[in-house]
Amino acid sequence: MISLIQAIAGIAVAVIGGVFALTMKKAEERTALCIEENLLSMKMVSANIDLGIATGMAVRDGKTDGAMGRALEEASLTQREYQDFLKGVAARKIVGG
Secondary structure, three states: OHHHHHHHHHHHHHHHHHHHHHHHHHHHHHHHHHHHHHHHHHHHHHHHHHHHHHHHHHHHHOOOOHHHHHHHHHHHHHHHHHHHHHHHHHHHHHOOO
């Protein structure tokens, strides 16, 4: 009888340990996604600030120059990167990742 109780307890511990490991893995995956999303968001904010500054300078000076074109290109690039990230997250969710 005692060995049966010990066996049941051992199985319960193994199941609980497996569930905990799976939960931790999912939490780590979510953390990695949050970090990536935060980095992309900071990059987008920086690109948009640069674009705003370049726009302000262009309005002030009455001309556009290379800074405006570079800032616009960087803002467009970071926006595409962020959209690609979101599409990747959505695709992983659809296939059960």
